[in-house]
Amino acid sequence: MKEMEPLLVDWKELRFGVEIEFVGGNPQQVELWPGWIMAHDERQIDGDGAESGSELKPPPIKWEDREQIREMLMRLRATGAEANWNCGLHVHVGLEPWGEESIPRFIEAALLYQEVVRSLLDSSEARLPFCPPVTQEMRDRFISEPGSAALYRKGRPQSHRCGINLAAWYDIGTVEIRYANGSLDYDEVINTVEFCLRFVAAIGAGQQLPCDPRRMAIALGAPVGGYPPPIPAPQWYRERIWLENALVPILTPLARSLVQDGEILYILPRPDGILVAIEDANGDLSKHLVQLPSAGWEAVRLLQE
Template identity: 80%
Template structure:
């Protein structure tokens, strides 16, 4: 497919705004906006908190809606922490499915530059893993969403430049930005993503240096959401998970066919393992160590 030009300000986009605190249920929403009350974040105490707010597909001319909704969130006491992200979905309507290989190649070429430009926080990195050459080869051999799914916790199919989103909602999702309720930081991020997608759609070759990339795109070279350091207890939890997940993975697969451990949490009677199956359903099991190894005690909860 030949590259085609599209004005970045005409592209449709959405932005997922993750936050903690506040009163998600009490926020008055503009028409079409959605508060995903089941999408909770982790606050500084380790409790589930906040939510995820997102607009309907909008264009650059509609960006005032983002300013208004961010103000409404802040009025309820909402804020962001190290666990929150700002994910931008950009519609690929001008190019369609035939352009997906071009965007995959762009992910391989520019994902490091985009991650560095957006200064992704350490705690956010597991939620935006890199696209790999092996994934590209799988797609060439058998095009489809399965080839774009990266195995491994915590969110296997969502790379930093997530092209699996095309098969879900017709977009590419760029997940590198840290969370923010500041309008300027949020809109700078949106502008960068729109300009980047338009440039790739047009077949442009860009610099892999972060600053040069921004300049070539005409996007801001700074002013993006800054990273926030996760508390010590959370980093220790991640270190423990990294050590335990390979040990518990065989047991998890025996409990949930093709299951992957998304996270583990300590419980007084053992370890809670949240295991996702191939269809994205989440199963929670209580596990405990014995002298002969780990065993499953009982299922705790199932969530689709």
């Protein structure tokens, strides 16, 4: 692949989107700004462990359109929605000015700066499994065989979405920055958007940045603080994740016998067994009820939910 030439682009002219996860409220009753989407199938986990809320996102917009975000957050909060420890704030920034030739440059930037970005945005412990790091192995795969497959990172709970997710280029022409904690506060959301826009513009222009969170923000002209603060997960949720992590290696052979190349996304107890959610190579999810009789684990039935 031809190496990209640095290109200076005004960060305010970059198109972006922001995925706003929340719990509670009444997503069905929120009046949407034209072009905005309420992804009702994107549910979060509330304080009782139930699926709740949704994910709100705009069409591709520019900085001058940011008041749409303020208005939609007001409408969302008016229904009682809130952000908790399970929610994230994902910013997509369009790479159209640079194109596919920019992907190697952004991979190198991810390897160099991803921990700095994570630190500046103060990702909570509960959010980290949803934004794993880009690796040198992924870079090497991409150099030898460019394409989206090289940017997939296997591993629960979401196989292809790194904290700096460049696989998004092949889906919707963006880089997705996933490190921010969830928030429905306009200032926190817009500070995050501004940082992401400035960061992407700087990488596209070939700018070298400090490997220190505060100094990076200053160098970019981005806010030094005011990002969504981390929210501690409750003890029951942390214990659930510990138990899942212990069970995944045991249940993986069964999962792969049920779903070719299946990957376990989550495990939940049920009164009549254990629910195992398995994602196939295409990203399709199926849920299976399994039990542990004296002879070992066995699948009881496929759940239709």
